Amino acid sequence: MPRLNGPVRFRGGGFSPRDNGWASAGTLLGLVALWQLGASAGLIKSLFLPPPVAICAALYHLAISGELWRHLSASLMRLGIGWVTGTIFGIGMGLAVGLWSAFRSPGMAVVAALFPIPKIALVPLFIIWFGIGEGSKIATLAFGVFFPTVIATAGGVDNVSRGLIRMGQSFGLSTWAIVRTIILPGALPAILSGFRVTTSIAIVLLVAAEMIGAEQGIGAFVLSAGNLYDTDNLLAGIVVLSVMGLIVAWVIGRLERALLAWR
Amino acid sequence: MSGLRLALNGVCHAYRDLTVLDGIDLTAEPGEVSVLVGPSGCGKSTLLGIMGGMLLPSAGTVTVSGDIAADCLNPLSYVFQDFSLLPWRSVAGNIELVLGKCPSRAERVAEVLALTGLTEFADAWPRQLSGGMRQRVGIARALAVRPACLLMDEPLSALDAQTRDLLLDEFSSIIARAGTTTIYVTHNLNEAVRLGQQIVVLSRRPGRIRDIVRIDRPLAGRGARDPDLLAIEENLWRMIRDDAAAAERERIDAPA
Structure with missing residues (x-):
């Protein structure tokens, strides 16, 4: 008969990943250092992939000449207006879908039909509708942001405990008070998670829209640098987009920490 | 005593084909603590929901009267x-x-x-x-x-035994001071005898009133080991035991 003799083996622990800001920064810096080392050792040809030092130099020149700020401000303006517009309408529609039967099935049918369409394919149509100016680019962004926001918001509303809503009703709270004090705060974690997705989508669509019909903007700048095989500037533009993504993710992280402190 | 008088007249409730409550006639007098007990699934919480206006009964009426x-x-x-x-x-x-x-x-x-x-x-x-x-x-x-009326749906069931006992004393003193009509749903018969002035025993589904036991003693001084209350508790358990066992068997036999 088998016999056990000795201390009980520890089987718990794990499954509790934690964030480490130093590990994030270290990983990115390590990759950049490897890239630079590879380029300096002649393993990576600068025409195909310019070294980080060359990209930094290109960024410096772009900043000094003012070209970077010109393109960046145009992009940020489109990104801001497009994202905010799509988010406001998306949250409104998501709440309506999550709260009222009259909107639920029609709203979800529209989302299911239109969400999978690649929004980039709609840019020419938006140019016809809104013109070659800012309207078509902002509409592309807003349209791309709208659907994931609807899905995130409606999902967040669905996940709010019905018990809490019944509690509000049992104390005679008005529908508006229940939405404002119970449903919106309850759905907020899902809405903020949605922001992480929609800001990335917005940056992707921003570049696509600017590549199709813009003279100003990081997308237009990247396209123009690519056409000239100016890979230093091309990569400088891409780095700007990446930094934009990092800053947006940081802002959303701070927002989550501030608004979801109760967790 | 203050509070509302709550009167149920022929209250029935069904979820589609499943009758949960059948012909409930009950009156909760102003300032009185009524405790609803019965086996699992007998419709205690449903009845409380109907009393509080959170559920519509399939038949019957619930009326409140009194000054607030x-x-x-x-x-x-x-x-x-x-x-x-x-x-x-x-x-x-x-x-x-x-x-x-x-x-x-x-x-x-x-x-x-x-x-x-x-x-x-x-x-x-x-x-x-x-x-x-x-x-x-x-x-x-x-x-x-x-x-004017406090509706309590198994408020102590999610707590450990010690906390439950301590809170029960606090509840009885708070309820006595507030003087509101109170409807209290519980599985725990000791809670029922320590808080209830009117204990409503429901049968297993469809829930009907099997008996109403009155305890005409002030809430203050009702201890957990009071022999009179323990005797009432034992009596309540005798009433419920067969139904509780049958309800448990039904739950096991029910298809998943």
């Missing part, structure tokens, strides 16, 4: 089994929520926090509190609206 205080914001006020506290609001914030734009909000919050011994936890998040303290917040919230 001028400063009453919600005559029928709930205490929930799972506390139902908003995790994104502090203890005081959870109580303020149900007071709306009441001009004496701050005073009422302070008053019920003091009544439930939570004054120093006013700014705490619900997640920072023990189960017992969370339920005290639930009680404080329910009392803050100056209810």
Whole structure:
């Protein structure tokens, strides 16, 4: 008969990943250092992939000449207006879908039909509708942001405990008070998670829209640098987009920490 | 005694083809504590929901009568089994929520926090509190609206035995002081005899009133080991035991 003799083996622990800001920064810096080392050792040809030092130099020149700020401000303006517009309408529609039967099935049918369409394919149509100016680019962004926001918001509303809503009703709270004090705060974690997705989508669509019909903007700048095989500037533009993504993710992280402190 | 008189007349309730409650005639007198007991699934919580206007009965009527205080914001006020506290609001914030734009909000919050011994936890998040303290917040919230009738749905069932015993004493003193009509749902027969002035025994599904046991003793001084109360508890258990066993068997036999 088998016999056990000795201390009980520890089987718990794990499954509790934690964030480490130093590990994030270290990983990115390590990759950049490897890239630079590879380029300096002649393993990576600068025409195909310019070294980080060359990209930094290109960024410096772009900043000094003012070209970077010109393109960046145009992009940020489109990104801001497009994202905010799509988010406001998306949250409104998501709440309506999550709260009222009259909107639920029609709203979800529209989302299911239109969400999978690649929004980039709609840019020419938006140019016809809104013109070659800012309207078509902002509409592309807003349209791309709208659907994931609807899905995130409606999902967040669905996940709010019905018990809490019944509690509000049992104390005679008005529908508006229940939405404002119970449903919106309850759905907020899902809405903020949605922001992480929609800001990335917005940056992707921003570049696509600017590549199709813009003279100003990081997308237009990247396209123009690519056409000239100016890979230093091309990569400088891409780095700007990446930094934009990092800053947006940081802002959303701070927002989550501030608004979801109760967790 | 103050509070509302609650009268149920021929109340029935069904979920599609499943009859949960059948022909309930019951009166809760003003200021009296009525405890609903019965086997699992007999419709106790459903009956409470109907009494509180949270569910529509399939048949029958529920009427309330009596004077309510001028400063009453919600005559029928709930205490929930799972506390139902908003995790994104502090203890005081959870109580303020149900007071709306009441001009004496701050005073009422302070008053019920003091009544439930939570004054120093006013700014705490619900997640920072023990189960017992969370339920005290639930009680404080329910009392803050100056209810005429308190509806309590198994308020102690999510708590450990020691906390339950301590809170039970607090409940009886708070209820006695508030003087509201109270409807209390529980599985626990000891809770029933320590709090109830009228104990309504429901049969297994479809729930019908099997018996009503009256205990004409003040709530104060009803101890957990009081021989008279233990005898009533034993009697209640005899009434419920066969139904509880049958209900349990039904649950096991029911297809998944």
